[in-house]
Amino acid sequence: MAQVEKLSSSKCFEGYVCRYSHVSSSLGNLEAKFSVYWPPTTKVATEKQPILYWLSGLTCTDENMMMKAGAQRICSELGLILVCPDTSPRGSGIPGEDDAYDFGTGAGFYVNATTPGYSQYYRMFDYVTKELPQVMENNFGVKSSKKSIFGHSMGGHGALICSLKLPGEYCSVSAFAPISNPVQCDWGKKAFGGYLGAENKESWRDYDATELVKKGCRFPKEILIDQGTEDNFYKQKQLLPENFQQACQSTGQPVELRYQEGYDHSYYFIATFIEDHIRFHAKALLS
Amino acid sequence: MAQVEKLSSSKCFEGYVCRYSHVSSSLGNLEAKFSVYWPPTTKVATEKQPILYWLSGLTCTDENMMMKAGAQRICSELGLILVCPDTSPRGSGIPGEDDAYDFGTGAGFYVNATTPGYSQYYRMFDYVTKELPQVMENNFGVKSSKKSIFGHSMGGHGALICSLKLPGEYCSVSAFAPISNPVQCDWGKKAFGGYLGAENKESWRDYDATELVKKGCRFPKEILIDQGTEDNFYKQKQLLPENFQQACQSTGQPVELRYQEGYDHSYYFIATFIEDHIRFHAKALLS
Numbered sequence: 001m002a003q004v005e006k007l008s009s010s011k012c013f014e015g016y017v018c019r020y021s022h023v024s025s026s027l028g029n030l031e032a033k034f035s036v037y038w039p040p041t042t043k044v045a046t047e048k049q050p051i052l053y054w055l056s057g058l059t060c061t062d063e064n065m066m067m068k069a070g071a072q073r074i075c076s077e078l079g080l081i082l083v084c085p086d087t088s089p090r091g092s093g094i095p096g097e098d099d100a101y102d103f104g105t106g107a108g109f110y111v112n113a114t115t116p117g118y119s120q121y122y123r124m125f126d127y128v129t130k131e132l133p134q135v136m137e138n139n140f141g142v143k144s145s146k147k148s149i150f151g152h153s154m155g156g157h158g159a160l161i162c163s164l165k166l167p168g169e170y171c172s173v174s175a176f177a178p179i180s181n182p183v184q185c186d187w188g189k190k191a192f193g194g195y196l197g198a199e200n201k202e203s204w205r206d207y208d209a210t211e212l213v214k215k216g217c218r219f220p221k222e223i224l225i226d227q228g229t230e231d232n233f234y235k236q237k238q239l240l241p242e243n244f245q246q247a248c249q250s251t252g253q254p255v256e257l258r259y260q261e262g263y264d265h266s267y268y269f270i271a272t273f274i275e276d277h278i279r280f281h282a283k284a285l286l287s
Numbered sequence: 288m289a290q291v292e293k294l295s296s297s298k299c300f301e302g303y304v305c306r307y308s309h310v311s312s313s314l315g316n317l318e319a320k321f322s323v324y325w326p327p328t329t330k331v332a333t334e335k336q337p338i339l340y341w342l343s344g345l346t347c348t349d350e351n352m353m354m355k356a357g358a359q360r361i362c363s364e365l366g367l368i369l370v371c372p373d374t375s376p377r378g379s380g381i382p383g384e385d386d387a388y389d390f391g392t393g394a395g396f397y398v399n400a401t402t403p404g405y406s407q408y409y410r411m412f413d414y415v416t417k418e419l420p421q422v423m424e425n426n427f428g429v430k431s432s433k434k435s436i437f438g439h440s441m442g443g444h445g446a447l448i449c450s451l452k453l454p455g456e457y458c459s460v461s462a463f464a465p466i467s468n469p470v471q472c473d474w475g476k477k478a479f480g481g482y483l484g485a486e487n488k489e490s491w492r493d494y495d496a497t498e499l500v501k502k503g504c505r506f507p508k509e510i511l512i513d514q515g516t517e518d519n520f521y522k523q524k525q526l527l528p529e530n531f532q533q534a535c536q537s538t539g540q541p542v543e544l545r546y547q548e549g550y551d552h553s554y555y556f557i558a559t560f561i562e563d564h565i566r567f568h569a570k571a572l573l574s
Contacts, residue, residue: 011517012555070357070558230298268299271357 013076014040027089028121050146050285055155068267110158113195160209172284174224180244181210222254228263300363301327314376315408337433342442355554397445400482447496459571461511467531468497509541515550
């Protein structure tokens with residue numbers, strides 16, 4: 001496995017925010033960047049600690065969470081490692097990949113693409129669930145078996161499907177304003193059509209949290225979701241958390257969907273409730 | 288006075304981050320933007336509350352502080368209004384104003400320029416100390432007499448000179464990695480040469496915190512400064528907090544200069560110590 005290169009390091013709440021680059025086999029051997037917050041008690045490469053994975057939303061990179069959410073204060077206090085991958089491969093050269101904010105670059109949707117061109121590069125599901133944990137274990141000696149996952153919007157969708165498709169892999173899962181039923185919304189239809197094929201709608205269900213729950217996938221603990229009531233994308237029916245909640249209720253999957261009055265889709269919403277979510281994950285990771 | 292227009296509003300820690308636009312008389316009638324965090328207990332236009340002004344550094348806008356520092360959590364708890372102006376006028380059309388990161392757009396240095404062209408637009412000192420507090424009072428009914436000021440880098444310089452030049456105006460002042468002796472560093476020489484004239488070096492001293500203290504200006508309370516030891520601009524002698532400290536010590540101006548081991552010049556440094564600074568200001572503002 002190719003070694004990771006450290007691009008930058010900034011001390012933050014006694015720990016360090018570090019940005020790394022590596023050649024990713026899941027992403028067609030393109031260069032991939034990711035960011036890690038190392039809490040102060042982490043002894044890199046000697047002590048093994050649990051990891052919290054954060055998946056960002058459309059147009060984001062590995063840096064948004066670190067810069068905007070204020071998560072480091074709490075991860076520092078609790079001694080949690082926070083890992084933030086990018087939201088897509090970059091620079092594949094596929095024609096049109098940079099043309100839209102909601103497809104291609106910055107919009108990988110955490111699936112393994114099967115369509116011509118994309119299937120070679122856009123394998124974010126494998127990247128997030130297999131390659132990146134392996135990179136963390138091989139390069140930094142942290143235990144890959146103890147991990148949790150959360151995310152925002154497209155990344156909330158990502159967190160939900162990763163945890164539902166791989167039971168036993170994650171200790172806990174939560175999401176902010178997740179795209180909860182992508183086969184039913186415009187964002188999801190466009191992305192899944194492009195990455196999985198317009199004709200292969202049956203395969204779309206394998207990357208849809210609501211459909212996965214309906215099919216019988218289960219996460220063994222309660223899933224936590226926060227949704228702002230003034231979120232324009234929620235109002236436009238791009239997120240559909242109510243569909244996910246309904247599927248959970250009718251199949252016995254525990255979920256807590258909290259509607260947060262007046263909050264929108266921005267990182268100001270995430271920053272407000274990030275402490276809640278991290279402490280929720282800490283309970284599962286540190287117990 | 289022209290009315291302010293609200294550009295956006297996002298709920299954050301039960302309060303709101305709002306961005307406004309107005310026509311600024313100090314800045315040659317150009318459109319100026321500023322951001323405000325309204326804590327949840329603020330009754331806009333009815334209750335009068337103290338204001339904490341934040342001045343950002345080179346290349347920043349009114350948004351950096353709101354997005355990156357995590358200040359809202361603490362301002363929400365304490366009920367403090369946080370106001371962040373832009374770092375320069377924008378769109379004056381002066382030839383070359385967009386050519387460098389450290390002069391012109393995004394680099395107003397909080398002075399009243401006197402050189403041809405710039406003197407019409409680059410009057411950030413008046414904007415920050417007079418016009419913006421007036422805008423806050425006239426449009427939102429908040430009491431302009433109870434205010435404090437802090438900032439980062441170029442904005443730390445701004446906070447220091449505003450408080451030293453206007454004794455009695457601010458209840459407290461603090462700075463992160465301030466440009467503390469601009470007449471002695473490359474950034475300051477370039478900016479002051481351009482805004483005040485290369486020939487008018489005597490006038491530069493009126494906008495230099497270290498020189499102001501040497502000349503006898505005093506702030507009636509202790510000034511708080513944090514400086515990271517791994518700050519590249521500190522190592523390059525752009526900041527020179529030791530000069531300011533020395534001037535304070537030799538003239539009896541109380542100052543606490545804290546060297547923070549391992550921290551750099553980024554917002555990760557600011558985020559780490561922002562709570563300290565806001566609580567420092569709250570002591571003065573809420574007493």
